[in-house]
Amino acid sequence: MTVNENELSPRPPEYAPRRKSAAANVGGVIVGGGAPVVVQAMTDTDTADDLATAIQCADLFRAGAEIVRVTVNTPRAAAAVSKVRARLDDMGIGAPLVGDFHYNGHKLLAQYPECARALAKYRINPGNIGKGEKRDPQFRAIVGAALENEKPVRIGVNWGSADRDLLSQMMDANARKKNPEDSQTVLRAALVQSALLSARAAEEWGLAPERIIVSCKTSRVPDLLAVYRKLARECSYPLHLGLTEAGMGLGGAASSSAAMAILLAEGIGDTVRASLTPAPGASRADEVRLCCSLLQSLGLRAFSPQVTACPGCGRTSGDFFRRLAEKIESHIARRLPEWKSEHPGVENLNIAVMGCVVNGPGESRRADIGISLPGGGENPSAPVYVDGKKTAALKGENIPEEFIAILEKYIRNRYPSAGEKQNAKAEKRN
Ligand code: SF4
Numbered sequence: 001m002t003v004n005e006n007e008l009s010p011r012p013p014e015y016a017p018r019r020k021s022a023a024a025n026v027g028g029v030i031v032g033g034g035a036p037v038v039v040q041a042m043t044d045t046d047t048a049d050d051l052a053t054a055i056q057c058a059d060l061f062r063a064g065a066e067i068v069r070v071t072v073n074t075p076r077a078a079a080a081v082s083k084v085r086a087r088l089d090d091m092g093i094g095a096p097l098v099g100d101f102h103y104n105g106h107k108l109l110a111q112y113p114e115c116a117r118a119l120a121k122y123r124i125n126p127g128n129i130g131k132g133e134k135r136d137p138q139f140r141a142i143v144g145a146a147l148e149n150e151k152p153v154r155i156g157v158n159w160g161s162a163d164r165d166l167l168s169q170m171m172d173a174n175a176r177k178k179n180p181e182d183s184q185t186v187l188r189a190a191l192v193q194s195a196l197l198s199a200r201a202a203e204e205w206g207l208a209p210e211r212i213i214v215s216c217k218t219s220r221v222p223d224l225l226a227v228y229r230k231l232a233r234e235c236s237y238p239l240h241l242g243l244t245e246a247g248m249g250l251g252g253a254a255s256s257s258a259a260m261a262i263l264l265a266e267g268i269g270d271t272v273r274a275s276l277t278p279a280p281g282a283s284r285a286d287e288v289r290l291c292c293s294l295l296q297s298l299g300l301r302a303f304s305p306q307v308t309a310c311p312g313c314g315r316t317s318g319d320f321f322r323r324l325a326e327k328i329e330s331h332i333a334r335r336l337p338e339w340k341s342e343h344p345g346v347e348n349l350n351i352a353v354m355g356c357v358v359n360g361p362g363e364s365r366r367a368d369i370g371i372s373l374p375g376g377g378e379n380p381s382a383p384v385y386v387d388g389k390k391t392a393a394l395k396g397e398n399i400p401e402e403f404i405a406i407l408e409k410y411i412r413n414r415y416p417s418a419g420e421k422q423n424a425k426a427e428k429r430n
Pocket residue numbers: 310311312313314315316354355356357358359360375
């Protein structure tokens with residue numbers, strides 16, 4: 001399992017217990033079975049361009065994704081998958097790649113065995129796996145490839161490509177009822193039914209339940225809640241959670257977070273992905289950062305030190321406060337990879353950056369380390385609190401640099417590297 005044990009935090013008692021599920025091993029990352037909720041992402045490069053795809057995968061992994069999915073839609077894309085894998089291995093990134101298959105997955109997995117081997121999981125969509133009589137043999141061929149290569153499969157139903165045959169049957173059956181349900185209810189039930197019928201077929205063909213992960217994504221929050229609650233009641237497969245086609249910017253982030261937070265607090269969801277549309281030129285990795293922030297805000301995972309910063313208001317002096325908060329955030333982002341390898345546990349650190357005397361000292365005392373800037377009209381000094389005690393009062397233009405130096409020292413002392421621990425022991429002995 002690649003999840004760092006230091007990132008684990010106890011599940012807050014305010015939430016429902018985690019739903020019990022099987023544990024699927026996706027290339028060494030455990031999904032379900034009570035393992036920490038895993039962050040996933042998906043590339044938007046043409047997979048046939050193995051260099052561009054490997055670079056984007058690396059960006060997503062470095063941002064915090066633990067599993068990355070790539071489209072495998074053409075023979076050229078399938079042929080490129082093992083090259084993407086090799087490029088990532090050369091970069092020292094061994095994290096798992098997942099292939100996203102629609103329509104022709106049965107053919108591509110058979111014709112490109114290196115692709116089938118290089119992928120850690122196959123994602124299929126029951127709505128796009130074949131129609132009528134072709135459906136079962138094509139699905140069975142994918143299950144066969146998974147069995148041969150010992151891979152798990154995600155059965156990923158999507159609102160936009162629901163199994164039309166099943167939906168028509170269920171709509172017709174509903175219409176014949178004395179008191180028919182509304183069509184939305186039938187559609188939600190059809191999504192769940194589609195996923196579970198496919199999962200059970202895969203089991204009949206030999207795929208172990210712990211090799212099956214299920215998702216049923218919708219693009220609206222209330223639908224997603226209803227569908228996942230039903231799924232959670234009706235099966236014990238690990239669940240991949242996400243609002244599909246969530247949209248752009250703050251709206252997409254808000255919708256994704258709202259949907260996933262409610263379900264995660266109910267104990268539902270073993271792996272998450274935020275399907276955000278990046279603005280032109282914006283980083284694809286924002287979807288990863290959103291998932292990490294969401295899990296960290298909920299207290300389910302810790303990826304990076306948490307910065308508590310007030311929003312600022314009419315008491316804040318100029319934009320100095322905003323610049324300090326921004327400097328600290330960017331310092332953390334830049335130093336985090338080194339901190340994490342040198343100072344294990346640093347991701348649990350709490351830092352407060354506050355704008356005035358109203359809430360500044362209180363929040364700073366509660367954090368591991370905090371600074372409270374002087375608001376307008378206050379004594380122009382910024383008290384620094386370490387483990388609840390005031391240890392310094394900074395003044396002048398160099399407050400950010402001085403505070404960062406205090407922060408670095410605190411991290412070295414509180415989360416010493418293996419070498420620093422040995423030195424401390426040796427000093428004690430002497
Ligand atoms: S801590 Fe002070 S500056 Fe920050 S929002 Fe509150 S009152 Fe405004």
